[in-house]
Amino acid sequence: MKLALIGSNGMLARKVRELAPVGSELHGFDLPEFDLTDRAQVLAAMARLKPTVIINCAAFTNVDGCETQEDLATRVNGAGPGYLAEAAQAVGAVLVHISTDYVFAGDQTSPYREDDPTTPLSAYGRSKLTGEKAIAASGLARYFIVRTSWLYGPGGKNFVETMLRLAVERDELRVVADQFGSPTYTGDLAAAIFRLLALSSPAYGIYHLADLGECSWHGFAEAIVELARLHGEPVKALRVLPIATSDYPLPAPRPAYSVFNKEKYLAATGAALPHWRDSLESYFRERSQLKKGV
Template identity: 40%
Template sequence: MINVLITGANGQLGYELRRTAPQFARLFCTDYHQLDITDEVAIQAFFKSSTPAIVINAAAYTAVDKAEMDVETARAVNVTGAELLAKACANNKIPMVQVSTDFVFCGGKSSPYHADDQPQPLSVYGHTKLEGENHVREILPQSSLIIRTAWVYSAHGNNFVKTMLRLMQEKDQLGVVADQVGTPTWANHLAQCVWNGVSHLLEGTVHSPVHHYTDAGVASWYDFAVAIQEEALQLGLLDKAIPVSPIQTIDYPTPATRPAYSVLDKTSSWTELSAPKVHWRVALRQMLAELAG
């Protein structure tokens, strides 16, 4: 058995990491109540008591719009937390998986972003996640793995899918942004990708320090919402259809600027990490079936 520390274990990814954990993993699951990753002394004490062999940092400040006003907290979690965990890993000579985001890119491309494309974040959230990545790579150049993802959802926690289901029950019509394009990611598949990365890190067979992972395919938020309604109606999660209309980002202003195009190239995670290669709509159907029971 290998001791694995999972931070952010009560989030969407943390929940799926617990559900999909391989037999070799003895899990030490924490959220901020059990381990404040911005507290160096607390981290040192936790490492001493749990003696992890690897760390998966799934903890993050992910309130993208709120981060624009709450910069200090976002930096504490996304930058300082990642840095302190990486230092603890370096001191204990163990590897670390850092989960990051498509928001490190500006969205100016018209083809999928590769892991070695130049980051250019537009928001506080994107800037802090990129800084966290950089600290991990600098402190653990040979024993870290960055996995960037996007548009994560699961049956657990708050996310776009569950918000759409609620609004489709409550409202007579919806407008959803159609000029932001990316790929939805079921957290269950992301968790499988992370665990495969863990195995490679432990075996010393990680060839690339940064990988991208989402489900396959491309969608706008509008496409995603339309698919959610269609699939939910078939599964009996909704009892009526409502009109869903495409709108522009300019019609729905938010404090944080979001990338217009954030499709990630998954080739390396599919080949090197044997990550699931499933179309996002198939994954959505699986998650909704889980919700339907």
């Protein structure tokens, strides 16, 4: 596998590098040297490399920032993936593009399937949906659009690290309890992507990939603080209090419910991702090892 990894300095890309199959030839592309919004540069870089697989981990992921910078978000999250699809078509590569649960409005009460209507609430969600549509309209046949949710892992800003920082600084945490989704560990997502790429006769298209189970942000925060104590973190917070979304207004609206139906991936691969609680425990073990320099 000759792999072009776009957004190679990011949180998910770190695990993609780590879990790439033995013998893979991996080439990273990221800012400032590589600008995903520059069509000519994207096409030229992929034409020189001639990868067999392109994995796009690059995105403008500041959900609230997208509200005031929607033009930039649309260029990065919308136009850029279309350029990669064009490049993949030109060199005969498979494209893997990472998308989001925020393409959904969150007004369902049962897990979202890949073909359910997409009605994003935020600029971020709209920009990511634009990217999905650009790939689908490109003429490229061999692509995986991988929607995921509540992503966390080493080497990046994420909810887990934010809660850990606040739990050390504050006596109590107040966390939204009326938004529900599935936390997903970057290691699980990267492994699932390579499982898709290993299929001999894959059904290309959109896949929902997230760890099993569901919780609220409040429930996720409670689990984080509990595990932090068990792993010897200097936790100060004694309580994690549930609050309503209306009690914590943010610039960008979030879906109240964005749990995925993952039957398509299970049917294609015969594998399911781990439960989010098990993976959160794995992440804490990994953090401990990194601190010890193991």
